[in-house]
Amino acid sequence: MTILVFIQSLQERKLKDAQMRATINQKLVETGERERLKELLRARLIECGWRDELKAYCKEIVQQKGLEHITVDDLVTEMTPRGRSLVPDEVKKELLQRIRTFLAQQSNM
Amino acid sequence: MSSTGCQHLQAYKAAGGKETFRIIYSYFVACSSADARHKKAQICKCVVCGDYRPRLHACLSCIYFGCYDKKHIHQHAEENKHHLAIDVSYGIIYCFVCGDYVYDSELEELARAQCHRASASLGLKQKFFPWEPSEEELILLRCNPKRRRVTEASHIGLRGLINLGNTCFMNCILQSLAHTPILRDYFMADQHACQATDESQQCLVCEMARLYQEFYSGSRTPYIPYRLLHLVWTNARHLAGYEQQDAHEFLIAALDVLHRHCKEMNGISDSNPHHCNCIIDRIFTGGLQSDVTCKRCNNVSTTIDPIWDISLDLGPGSIHSSHLLPSATAAASTAQTPSTGNTGANNGSSGNSSSAPSSLPFASADITTHSPSTSFTNSPGNYEPTSLVECLKRFTKTEHLGNSAKIKCSKCHSYQESTKQLTMKKLPIVACFHLKRFEHSTGYHKKISTFVSFPEELDMTPFMSSARCSNGFNGQVLRSRIPTLTCDNKYSLFAVVNHYGTIESGHYTCYIRSLKEQWYRCEDHLIKRATAGEVLNSEGYLLFYHKQVLEYD
Numbered sequence: 001m002t003i004l005v006f007i008q009s010l011q012e013r014k015l016k017d018a019q020m021r022a023t024i025n026q027k028l029v030e031t032g033e034r035e036r037l038k039e040l041l042r043a044r045l046i047e048c049g050w051r052d053e054l055k056a057y058c059k060e061i062v063q064q065k066g067l068e069h070i071t072v073d074d075l076v077t078e079m080t081p082r083g084r085s086l087v088p089d090e091v092k093k094e095l096l097q098r099i100r101t102f103l104a105q106q107s108n109m
Numbered sequence: 110m111s112s113t114g115c116q117h118l119q120a121y122k123a124a125g126g127k128e129t130f131r132i133i134y135s136y137f138v139a140c141s142s143a144d145a146r147h148k149k150a151q152i153c154k155c156v157v158c159g160d161y162r163p164r165l166h167a168c169l170s171c172i173y174f175g176c177y178d179k180k181h182i183h184q185h186a187e188e189n190k191h192h193l194a195i196d197v198s199y200g201i202i203y204c205f206v207c208g209d210y211v212y213d214s215e216l217e218e219l220a221r222a223q224c225h226r227a228s229a230s231l232g233l234k235q236k237f238f239p240w241e242p243s244e245e246e247l248i249l250l251r252c253n254p255k256r257r258r259v260t261e262a263s264h265i266g267l268r269g270l271i272n273l274g275n276t277c278f279m280n281c282i283l284q285s286l287a288h289t290p291i292l293r294d295y296f297m298a299d300q301h302a303c304q305a306t307d308e309s310q311q312c313l314v315c316e317m318a319r320l321y322q323e324f325y326s327g328s329r330t331p332y333i334p335y336r337l338l339h340l341v342w343t344n345a346r347h348l349a350g351y352e353q354q355d356a357h358e359f360l361i362a363a364l365d366v367l368h369r370h371c372k373e374m375n376g377i378s379d380s381n382p383h384h385c386n387c388i389i390d391r392i393f394t395g396g397l398q399s400d401v402t403c404k405r406c407n408n409v410s411t412t413i414d415p416i417w418d419i420s421l422d423l424g425p426g427s428i429h430s431s432h433l434l435p436s437a438t439a440a441a442s443t444a445q446t447p448s449t450g451n452t453g454a455n456n457g458s459s460g461n462s463s464s465a466p467s468s469l470p471f472a473s474a475d476i477t478t479h480s481p482s483t484s485f486t487n488s489p490g491n492y493e494p495t496s497l498v499e500c501l502k503r504f505t506k507t508e509h510l511g512n513s514a515k516i517k518c519s520k521c522h523s524y525q526e527s528t529k530q531l532t533m534k535k536l537p538i539v540a541c542f543h544l545k546r547f548e549h550s551t552g553y554h555k556k557i558s559t560f561v562s563f564p565e566e567l568d569m570t571p572f573m574s575s576a577r578c579s580n581g582f583n584g585q586v587l588r589s590r591i592p593t594l595t596c597d598n599k600y601s602l603f604a605v606v607n608h609y610g611t612i613e614s615g616h617y618t619c620y621i622r623s624l625k626e627q628w629y630r631c632e633d634h635l636i637k638r639a640t641a642g643e644v645l646n647s648e649g650y651l652l653f654y655h656k657q658v659l660e661y662d
Contacts, residue, residue, distance in 0.1 A: 022161065025150075025161055026151070029146060029149050030146050030149075031146070032140075032146055032230075035140075035227070035233065036231065036233065039233050039234070043658075047657070071209045072201075072210045073209075
């Protein structure tokens with residue numbers, strides 16, 4: 001019984017979180033903040049060499065498989081894990097900080 | 110893969126799809142209006158599962174959003190025979206018949222224009238698009254098939270310079286300038302359009318352009334910079350002759366002549382000298398903020414002066430302090446006054462100072478009203494700094510001006526004791542630090558040979574005006590609270606000028622960085638590889654740092 005209640009509250013929590021995420025996303029899009037964050041992220045990833053490294057890796061994969069036999073999907077599958085793992089922690093922190101600041105300014109949420 | 114898409118996309122375009130594409134793009138990919146952003150925020154989620162995360166696609170034939178990862182858009186495409194969809198994050202088109210993304214140059218052009226509008230609407234900088242050769246450039250590339258690849262082993266851009274008789278002070282500066290990345294790019298891109306074609310022999314900027322051509326020609330014999338020397342002699346008379354000169358003084362004189370020649374050639378009016386956008390000013394000019402706080406009423410008067418370099422005291426310093434502060438009294442009108450911390454007034458005298466041995470660390474006569482000032486100094490406290498960062502901390506520290514240097518406060522309308530603080534308002538692209546190893550005080554001249562350590566990577570954030578405590582009461586630079594996440598104010602060392610010997614006679618050499626981590630030691634005609642450790646352990650006199658991140662104008 002207790003376990004059922006626990007699962008139920010967990011599910012409620014999950015649903016709430018999802019709603020919150022959706023609202024935050026909507027706010028970010030509406031205000032254009034999402035674009036600003038994207039620009040910042042783009043700049044930071046270029047600065048730290050992430051872009052160059054991934055580009056080189058991308059070229060490597062294309063050369064290995066041959067241009068004719070590769071699709072964007074293949075590339076995405078191969079690149080995503082590495083791309084994610086290579087994002088420097090400072091960049092993640094900075095972005096998180098920016099999102100926090102943004103949310104703090106949104107009083108009507 | 111072609112740039113005209115697949116046949117399905119061609120058919121779509123032929124049936125008037127271009128306009129649909131444009132509308133979808135401007136509402137759901139790159140929004141250029143608040144209305145569009147609002148709509149995007151409301152509608153942009155998968156019709157099936159409500160997900161809004163990346164790889165959401167919009168159907169190009171009807172109003173439908175589906176996620177790609179869970180194949181919801183695939184289902185829609187198959188059921189409705191709507192074969193084309195656009196990725197709302199990246200704006201690229203997927204063809205479900207071909208099973209891959211397709212590219213069409215015409216649509217891409219539309220997309221690019223919309224992206225421009227979108228970033229403009231948010232006040233963002235224009236998106237960066239990588240260079241693609243134009244038709245004309247393609248022809249040039251085909252006609253010149255030889256490519257030179259820069260590898261770790263290549264010596265590209267390295268060339269010795271013949272010493273023309275005690276001209277090592279010039280050679281080390283020329284090497285430093287020749288290896289200043291952004292200045293090199295300017296000259297190698299042939300950006301200097303000399304207006305005075307018949308007088309190009311007289312233009313130092315043209316002569317510098319020639320120097321770059323010579324450095325990158327691949328020739329390995331040392332270059333003889335006699336024309337350049339002659340031009341400097343004719344334009345900065347105090348440097349003429351075969352005596353030893355101060356490399357710092359030469360640098361400032363060279364920048365000044367280059368700046369003047371750029372201006373003459375570009376026909377920029379002298380009326381607003383500090384908004385000069387010649388290449389020298391764009392690269393070397395920083396803004397130094399001076400805040401003078403009245404001790405009685407705490408009124409702060411702020412001036413911002415353009416500077417080309419930062420001169421840092423190495424000695425105990427206290428002997429200078431009473432002579433500091435050029436002209437902060439008349440705060441509003443002093444923007445053009447060159448200031449010097451020199452005790453012996455040599456203002457205006459360097460025109461005939463060629464008899465002075467080795468150096469006059471303060472070039473003054475040529476730093477007239479139209480050039481950014483040099484040799485700002487600030488040296489509160491009486492200790493000897495042992496690192497560049499310490500020097501900079503001292504440079505930006507609040508200084509009590511004392512009883513003997515009362516300043517008229519614009520608020521109290523009376524002469525009051527005050528404090529002064531210097532900070533960087535605007536950072537230059539290339540920061541040149543001058544360690545004042547040559548001390549000229551009344552009665553004696555000496556060289557300070559203490560080792561001053563300097564880093565390969567320097568963060569200027571703590572020395573910025575924005576880091577200054579804004580309450581105006583203590584005016585201390587707050588260092589601990591500044592987040593170090595951003596690399597906007599970070600610099601990399603790329604050249605170091607060293608002086609060996611005494612104040613009377615000595616020799617200049619320099620270290621320059623050519624590739625990312627490849628250092629070379631240049632001694633007139635000799636160039637040899639060096640290690641970063643060697644560079645950092647040398648007795649630096651002039652330190653050149655290059656900004657790591659450049660903003661687009």
